[in-house]
Amino acid sequence: MSEAVPYWRLSGFYFFYFATLGALVPYWAVYLKDRGFDAVAIGTLMALLMLSKLVAPNLWGWLADRTGQHMRVVRAAALFATLAFVGVTWADGFWRMALVMVGFSFFWHAALPQFEATTLNHLGADEHGYTRVRLWGSVGFIITVIGVGVLIDDFGARVLPEVLLILLASIWVASLMTPAKSSADFDIDHGPIARVIRRPEVLALLVSAFLVQASHGPYYTFFTLHLQDIGYSNRVIGVFWGLGVFAEIVLFLYMPRLIPSIGARRLLVIGLALTVLRWVLLSLMAQYLAALFLIQVLHAASFGVTHAVSIHLVHRYFTGRHQGRGQALYSSLSFGAGGALGNWVGGYAWESLGAVGTYLISAFAALLAMFVALYLSRLPDTWRAG
Secondary structure, X not given: OOOOOOHHHHHHHHHHHHHHHHHHHHHHHHHHHHOOOOHHHHHHHHHHHHHHHHOHHHHHHHXXXXXXXXXXXXXXXXXXXXXXHHHHHOOOOHHHHHHHHHHHHHHHHHHHHHHHHHHHHHHOOXXXXXXXXXXXXXXXXXXXXHHXXXXXXXXXXXXXXXXXXXXXXXXXXXXXXXXXXOOOOOOOOOOOHHHHHOOHHHHHHHHHHHHHHHHHHHHHHHHHHHHHHHOOOHHHHHHHHHHHHHHHHHHHHHHHHHHHHHOHHHHHHHHHHHHHHHHHHHHHHOOOHHHHHHHHHOHHHHHHHHHHHHHHHHHHHOOHHHHXXXXXXXXXXXXXXXXXXXXXXXXXXXXXXXHHHHHHHHHHHHHHHHHHHHHHHOXXXXXXXX
């Protein structure tokens, strides 16, 4: 890693951002259940949390690309997300909670895509070094997912909003400490972004990303509740969440070698095949500790491989002035539209089909993503991507 790259300041932002996710994603459904919401309401609220990604990242990405001020967008988004989340403390009932979640997520989802563009611009030619920076986000996730599990066991789910407010404020402070960095080819005219999006390889990548994140929706929303129903304690559940992200960290350490040696698009197919296996095992065998261990180790494939490869390909396909909007488009279609659909469908499936049926639906979505990735892997490599 070059000394010119502000490694620890970039890593610090990822640490606090994903530490926040480590408190929000595994336990927000637990908090909502504690507040009296049923499975359909929880799935809908979690879908709303993701749904704003359809609009927010693209709007903020357009502003960042238009002005070249990616880090100013990140700082503003982090501040207003923190202020908006304060509303959770007074939101009683579904509609008030929904309003707070939409307001919070509108700003929350603006930050990461623009920070991804800033990180990759700092890395320059060392773009494979992205995972060495991003892994500190996974470290932050592990610390909070285990720590919050202990806190909820000892003090109850009502402690969660206070923890999240502290973490959100820390993201804002970390953003203030990170220097801005624009693309070296920022001023080059690359033509309209629609021309990039219409390319078959770009469309295939975005569809695959949408489907794989849709398959993750029931995992992020109901995994903790599923393990609670089986009989695991929150302490143990936190450890298994942490195990999944630890496997992701190990994968990130090897990604700079795996992408050049295997090829990004071929690696994506492998990751999606393992994702199918993960959801099938989760639907049928989560009650067995050995199987649950394997299920969580496979997070290295279902998230680690698919996300790292997608970030790599998006950075290659969307260059110069398109970088911010390219990352925003990937974020909005995958974690936004895909995640929202997965959460919404998952809520209804959980009520009618239970855990087995819900996670088999996830496996089917991942299987469709794998077929799309197979098509992508056979397209001509005209963009210098792996």
